[in-house]
Amino acid sequence: MRKPIAPVIGVAPLVASLVYGEIQAGTGAGGLILDISVGALAFVLVAALFRWPVPIAVVLAALAAVSATATPPATLATLVVAKERRIAVACQVATAGIIGHAIRGLWRPLPGLPLGWWLVLDVVAHAGLLGWGLLIRARQELIDSLRERARRAEAEQGRRVAEARAAERTALAREMHDVLAHRLSLVATYAGALEYRQDIDPPRLAQAAGVIREGVHQALDELREVISVLREDTEEPARLGLPDLAALVAETRRTGTRIDFQDHTSGAGSLPLSTGRTGYRIVQEGLTNARKHAAGQPVRVTVAGAPGEGLRIDIRNPVGATTTVPGTGTGLVGLTERVRLTGGQLDHELTSSGEFRLHASLPWPV
Template identity: 40%
Template sequence: MDWGKRDGVGRRRGIDMLVVAGAAALCVTVGFAQTRGLRVYPQLSSLAFTGVPLEGRLPVLVAGFAHYGLVPLAGSALLLWRRRRPVAVAVLLVLLSTVTTLIPAALAALFTVASVRSARTTAAMTALALLPLPLYVALQPSLSAVPLATAVTGGVLVGGAVGWGLFLRALHDRGEQARSQALLRAEQARQRERESLAREMHDVLAHRLSLLSVHAGALEVNPGAPPEQVAQAVGVIRSSAHQAMEDLQQVLGVLRTPLQPEGARPEPPQPTLADLARLMDESRAAGMRIDVGDDITHRAAVPATTGRTAYRIVQEALTNAHKHARGQDVRITLRGAPGRGLDLEVTNTMPTTGHSQPSLPGSGSGLEGLRERAALVGGELAYGREGQTHRVWARLPWPA
């Protein structure tokens, strides 16, 4: 059983009963004031019991009790259906208010219509409630201050009820809009987080798995290799698999970590420009020939974001070389200084058309993701094939 929903229904019922009781009490009060000649809303037809003698007038007393007691109570009871049928209840009570003292209940119904229905419906109901006012004044045999005061009082009451309903509706709509915007912002934050984690998993695991595939493929192609070469390849496979598992556990640990109050997850340890040497050693161990041209001054001053982005670009370029240009030479060029920026270029020759060795599968989104990563840090990246050479070039910011 949904206790929260049940409690909500109970609260609404309690509020509805209070509204009915309050409206009935006000209707009786208005009826009593009307017997003293005070009107707050025009009545186009009414029964007059003021000044009727009590002796021999029992039927008149019974009729007066019904008119000023039972009718207000029964009319106010219609407000129990104001949530399900607000327009119908409002129309009925407004019409009855022209002949009885049900104007407080009618105002409550008008408030409900203004707070839950469209502007067009609210305008129509307001016009219906205001229509008796000019008719009442026009039907007076002689224009005096009393009919005018009654009409003005009725107009003020109708306007107040409708205006209050519209005000609460505006507050509700504003709250709904704020909640919708909050949900949209949360969804956008989750989407950015998913994209960041997907990029991280691609950058971290693709390189390790490509090394595994290269060494396993070498064993498959050359099953009769000397034992020391087999042992070396198996050792690299075991080391790469172990490192890949550790990298995967780091990423999964980030996924399992709850969101912090500010809505961000702690990032796993990130590589820096100093880790490029280890990255290239791993590729060399897999048989890749790498030539490096390093012309970076003040290497220790490279910003962490720039260094991490440069590492990811080189990592993705080497991964693609493992996949699509296995056994080909790779050239890495690094240049930069504070105030000039960091330029890097990775080129590799492409295999000839008759190359029989199959390439490894890829998602096709790695370099495009790196272009977005470079743009996020204020840099730029380009890649493409130039003849028999594939080139990846990037320029990253390095403030003075």
């Protein structure tokens, strides 16, 4: 509830000046007592104006019909109602004020001012009060609306931060899967060979142990790289792309996997870095799945494309027996999301010939 102290203090001098004017004009004792009484009553009613604005405004309009000392409180009441209530109610209160002052103009006209001009000034003054109150109300509503928008923007910012954190966790999980699944599957393949080939000679045993150690170090290095990229909020490094596929295939071949790799791309230098990295991850995931779920089976990898034609990657391998290497099944899900982010499409299926086919189409602008 707003405190009416300031309006009361502002109205009091106006009432006192009007009473002094009545004294100077030579008003009789009866009229002077009436003006003082009405002014005092109006002064008291202003104190309750902000609690009951409409009833008090109507009473003050009635008092304004009796004495000019009630005019300042009545005009203040019209302004308050225009600010606090609906426009229909404010118009009714302003009409009551116009009628009250019109009655006083008929009963106690001002010397030298015709009644017609008095009525014009009456209507214009109350219309101005009505417009002023509506302007104050609109400004307050605008301020409240801006505050609400600021509050919602802050809440929306909090939601976006939460979504960004969730997206970062998803990206971290996807990158960890892409990096670790390939490296650790190589380690698991060599470790499995050491477990079941107990008659292996020391030189080959040392070679296999060296490959395992190198694979673990490479996995740790790539994992450290992924975490540093996400922490620094920078784009992922683009050192892996189509030119690195030959090294990836050679590394996988050393595990004993037979790979038929065909590269029919041209103009690889114009391939966007993100597309090249996505293509590398597709081949890496395809070879990892083939090694995990179709160990010992041959894999055919075909990469083709050119600027303006798009990049096409096709990986096929016969469906083999399951292995002891665990899998969560989330690799293709994350890979599909990665491909969609680049504007491409990823499909995987079991063909009628008993092969598992992984096919991707990526955009390659001119």
